[in-house]
Amino acid sequence: MTNPVYETLTQLGVKAEIPASPADAVLECVPDPRADADYMVRFSCPEFTTLCPVTGQPDFAHLVIDYAPDAWIVESKSLKLYLASFRDHGAFHEDCTVAIAKKIEAAAKPKWLRIGGYWYPRGGIPIDVFYQTGEPPKGLWIPDQGVAPYKGRG
Numbered sequence: 551m552t553n554p555v556y557e558t559l560t561q562l563g564v565k566a567e568i569p570a571s572p573a574d575a576v577l578e579c580v581p582d583p584r585a586d587a588d589y590m591v592r593f594s595c596p597e598f599t600t601l602c603p604v605t606g607q608p609d610f611a612h613l614v615i616d617y618a619p620d621a622w623i624v625e626s627k628s629l630k631l632y633l634a635s636f637r638d639h640g641a642f643h644e645d646c647t648v649a650i651a652k653k654i655e656a657a658a659k660p661k662w663l664r665i666g667g668y669w670y671p672r673g674g675i676p677i678d679v680f681y682q683t684g685e686p687p688k689g690l691w692i693p694d695q696g697v698a699p700y701k702g703r704g
Contacts, residue, residue: 555581562627568634572649575632577657579622588661588687591623592616595633602672603640610670611643614695617654617663618687624658643669647679655683662686668697676700 556562559578569575595613602609613633617624632653636646647667655663660683667679678699686692 559625559628561631562625566627566631568631568637570635571639572632572635572653575635575653576628577632577653578625578628579658580625582619582621582623585619585621588618588690590616590618590686590690590692592693593624593626593629598633598636598667600636600646601638601640603642606640607672609643609672611646612668612697613647613650614666614668614697615650615654615663616665616692616695617658617660618690620659620661622658622660624654629654643667643672643677644679648681651681651683662690666695666697668700671700 559580560566560576561578593613593615595611595615598611598613600609600611601607633650639646641649647665651663651665654660654665662683662685664680664682669677669679
């Protein structure tokens with residue numbers, strides 16, 4: 551038995567290919583089953599990959615996405631496919647991190663969102679990128695993102 555509220559989902563429950571690019575990816579949302587409560591959702595992606603737009607070399611990051619839903623929640627399989635679509639996409643760290651936040655904002659329209667992009671060193675310099683939409687709802691418990699700063703080999 552299926553719930554009609556989920557009939558618009560095109561990726562969950564079926565074989566779905568990784569989109570060719572982030573622009574081709576569809577980020578799906580479903581109605582928030584707890585829209586009456588302020589709570590936070592966290593997605594962690596410790597093995598995010600993309601390509602340097604200049605050299606074509608791979609870049610790696612640990613992404614932590616926190617958001618307080620409003621009327622919609624992000625469907626996690628569509629998010630996984632969207633994030634995987636960056637594998638063959640060339641963009642700088644800043645562009646990738648903020649683009650992901652903007653796509654989630656546009657799709658889910660959360661009360662609040664933040665993303666931490668903890669990028670592994672390129673040229674000996676780790677680049678961390680952070681984005682946040684305004685102030686979180688009053689009283690919302692927001693734990694630390696828990697990603698240790700880069701310390702190299704010692």
